[in-house]
Amino acid sequence: MNDTLIIYFSKSGTTKKAAEYIASEINAPLHEIKTEKVYPKNYMMTILESIKEFKKGERLALTDDVIENFSDYKNIIIGFPIWCFTCPMAVISFIEKYDFTGKKIYPFCTSGGSNCDKAALKIRELCKGADVKDGIKANNLDKGKLSEWLKDLH
Ligand SMILES: Cc1cc2nc3c(=O)[nH]c(=O)nc-3n(C[C@H](O)[C@H](O)[C@H](O)COP(=O)(O)O)c2cc1C
Numbered sequence: 001m002n003d004t005l006i007i008y009f010s011k012s013g014t015t016k017k018a019a020e021y022i023a024s025e026i027n028a029p030l031h032e033i034k035t036e037k038v039y040p041k042n043y044m045m046t047i048l049e050s051i052k053e054f055k056k057g058e059r060l061a062l063t064d065d066v067i068e069n070f071s072d073y074k075n076i077i078i079g080f081p082i083w084c085f086t087c088p089m090a091v092i093s094f095i096e097k098y099d100f101t102g103k104k105i106y107p108f109c110t111s112g113g114s115n116c117d118k119a120a121l122k123i124r125e126l127c128k129g130a131d132v133k134d135g136i137k138a139n140n141l142d143k144g145k146l147s148e149w150l151k152d153l154h
Contacts, residue, residue: 002028004153005067008079009033009090011046014110015079018138022077022108025146026153033080033094036061053089060093067098075104075153079138080119082111087119092126101129106150108138 006028008019016032023030037060039046052058080091087109107123109116116135124132136149 003073004028004075004077005031005070005073006077006079007031007033007094009081009088009094010079011039011081014139015081018108018110018141019077019079021141022079022138022146025143026150028077031067033065033090034063035090035093036063047084050083050088054084054086058089059096060090062090062094062097065094065097070098073103075106076100077106077108077150078123079108079110082109082114082116082119085114085118086122091119092122095123095126099129100127103127103130104153105130105132106153107132107135108141108149109135110139111137 004026006019006023008015008030009032010016010019019030022028039049078091080087105123105127107116107120109119115137120132120135136145
């Protein structure tokens with residue numbers, strides 16, 4: 001069995017593309033975080049929606065969120081777009097449903113400019129028993145950047 005799982009959330013496809021690139025490079029399975037809520041197509045409306053979520057600390061209902069044999073994966077690569085300088089509430093909602101104790105977690109983001117630092121801190125806070133690596137911005141990933149980031153994957 002593959003011991004690495006790639007999990008991602010993507011509203012408009014950029015993070016999905018990065019996740020698929022990583023999956024093809026390391027030959028790992030993918031799981032998409034999907035919300036019951038359908039976000040507005042409009043960018044500004046989505047920003048307003050996300051601000052409301054952050055203010056309320058809203059936990060999102062997720063669909064298709066059963067991952068078979070999650071406990072067997074040693075490494076979790078998790079990607080998301082940066083929303084309001086951090087990871088979307090959908091990702092937090094997902095992380096809280098699973099036990100990451102003992103796993104290595106590699107966070108990556110895509111964004112319009114922000115880095116992954118604040119999101120990685122949040123993930124560290126949520127996954128205390130895991131080894132959460134520094135995150136990378138994956139808008140323009142290439143083989144070199146990827147292998148440097150994942151150098152201690154196994
Ligand atoms: C609700 C919302 C909030 C965002 N906040 C930020 C931000 O704080 N910093 C940033 O650089 N980009 C921000 N962006 C831009 C996205 O991070 C960027 O376009 C990302 O690559 C989109 O990924 P996706 O296509 O996988 O959804 C935001 C976008 C949205 C929709």
